[in-house]
Amino acid sequence: MANVTEPGFVHFLAQNIGATDDALRFLLSVFAGYPLAFIHRLFLHGRPPTVQHIYFILSGLLLFYFNFGTDLIHAVINVILIHLLIIFSGGTTFSVAAAFIFNTSYLVIGYYLNSSYDYVITWTTPHCVLTLRLTAVVLDVYDGRKKEEKLSSEQKETVLHKSPSILELLGQTFFFGAFLAGPQFSMRRYLSFTQGAFTDPQTKAAPASVMPGLTRLLLGVFYVFLYQVVSIFLTENFLYSDEFTKLGFITRCALILIVGRIFLCRYIGIWLITEGSCILTGITYNGKDVNGNNLWDGCTNIKLYQLEMASTFRDIIASFNHNTNMWMSRYIFKRLRFLGNKVLSQGVTLFYLALWHGLHSGYYMCFMLEFVMVNAEAKIVQIVQKSPVILKITSIPSVKSVLWVVNKLIVTFSLSYALVSFITLDFRIYLKIYSSVYFIAHAAYLSVIVLNIFIQPVLSSQGQQSSDHHVVDGKKNGKDL
Structure with a gap:
């Protein structure tokens, strides 16, 4: 070397x-x-x-x-x-x-x-x-x-x-x-x-991208600074210390959430800074918006607002490490259609993504958890959509606001939980941390997938009965169905 x-x-x-x-x-x-x-x-x-x-x-x-x-x-x-x-x-x-x-x-x-x-x-x-x-x-x-x-x-x-x-x-x-x-x-x-x-055909001048580029620079510096400051007081090393295991369960979960979230700041900061220099050159030009303003998001790796406001795994994946995820989707996932199984294609793609990061088991644990969490979330969405009662309750504005906060907290903790293995890499270390919180996310998301096997037939049956009921009512009332 x-x-x-x-x-x-x-x-x-x-x-x-x-x-x-x-x-x-x-x-x-x-x-x-x-x-x-x-x-x-x-x-x-x-x-x-x-x-x-x-x-x-x-x-x-x-x-x-x-x-x-x-x-x-x-x-x-x-x-x-x-x-x-x-x-x-x-x-x-x-x-x-x-x-x-x-x-x-x-x-x-x-x-x-x-x-x-x-x-x-x-x-x-x-x-x-x-x-x-x-x-x-x-x-x-x-x-x-x-x-x-x-x-x-x-x-x-x-x-x-x-x-x-x-x-x-x-x-x-x-x-x-x-x-x-x-x-x-x-x-x-x-x-x-x-x-x-990407050059204006009339003026031939350098692209008007200085302010957008410098804005990304300032945002990147802020996230790097935030990471450095918090790291002075709290690092991932504390998660596998004796002091950590002596803390209460809720406190341990809160610290995992904070460490994982701050760890992301390092990546967000670097990606924003690199994107800013790309914007300055003009290579990120992506056409114009509906108001005729230039778009400089052709090489965006972080959709910052979407990431910070995300309350689902789907939104996080769409906004974090965006270009790499797009690469994996475009060149691997979508080219595996011949497998005839979307879940299998997703699993192969995530395995390659883990291999691309390195050989340590922590990468594979992290992306395995992502695979389980994303699919569990999809199952929950299916259950909600098939239940008229739940849909009615969750459509109430005050309930939606509360649910957003709850979902945001759960998703942020879950992401940080998965990142524990990505950060520490050594299975002896991340298993110790996971065991300190009783493998809570492993158990919760795997339970959702297992329970879904029994819940889906019941919901499908209820949905069919409801459909039959509406058909009968329609005939009785003489409606054109």
Whole structure:
């Protein structure tokens, strides 16, 4: 491993602010996206695509070397090999299978060689972003060989009818605003951006995206600051301390909720900051809203308002890590329709998502819990929709308000509960924490799924009887049914 760890300014600064060298380098590199974006706006906007590709490649490689030293060779090798795959077999089923197997295997081997239960940033951190990006390019080239009528609306947005050049592939890979922590964006979007498709055809000026970009920066800094401040007083380490086990049950649950929620702030903050630098360049342009205002949400990884107001797992999934979830839906879940089972497709997708994160059992426990919680929520919704009495009660405004608060509390705790295994990774640690609260979420959500097996037939029977009753009444009253 060739990470840059020698003593210097970064090491000195990291010691004085209580951070690790690798974390500080990563954060400085994320912030570096802003001056790099302004340079692009001032000097490279509207220039030939080749010039822009070279700029993105050189700036990205420098940031990569600043963080990981000569380990940047892994990214370069992966890109070159995928480019050769596209040249010799692009558009074939073999190329799709080979890309999935090779890209994922390269990443997994990297995880194995750099395995640690401590949170350490290594070359595998940006490589997980690269894995999805390169796999998507191969699939988009594959879609480009299909007939237009066989493409879905999503596929038409990303399809590549022409294989990208090595310069285009490297430019997208090392784009400074997204190669470290995302967001994901398609090669089609990148090429449109460098070819000037997002530029005002009349003014040819740099995009009016400075304020939207800086707004995301400020929001990101706020969430990172919030995470840092709370972490001074409460960290995940406290959850498996002797002091934690001595606390009351409600207090233990409350602390799990707080730790999980604050842990998310770290990811939210970084994603907002990276998105801001992308907005500054203009690559996130997404058309105009109904009022004619420019939309800059084409690379949004966090739908902040929706996330903070979410009271269901469905809303959280739709708003958190949005682009990665969209990638998983577009390139895995929806392409597993041949399995003929939506739940099975969902399970395979979540397994790949866990594998993409790493080899530790904590990732698999976390996404297994997500799978169970999402499906349990779906069962509850089905039960409510089949019960006229419950629907009537829950439609009362005052009841709806109370239910929102209750649902928000339950969903926030449940998400934090699942994140316990994601944060700690070691099964000996997260099982200890789960046992301290009697595996409450495991038991609750699994019980919902089991009970649903017995409840659904009863509700279906009641629904049929109600339907028959209305038919008889309709005939008696002479109504046209």
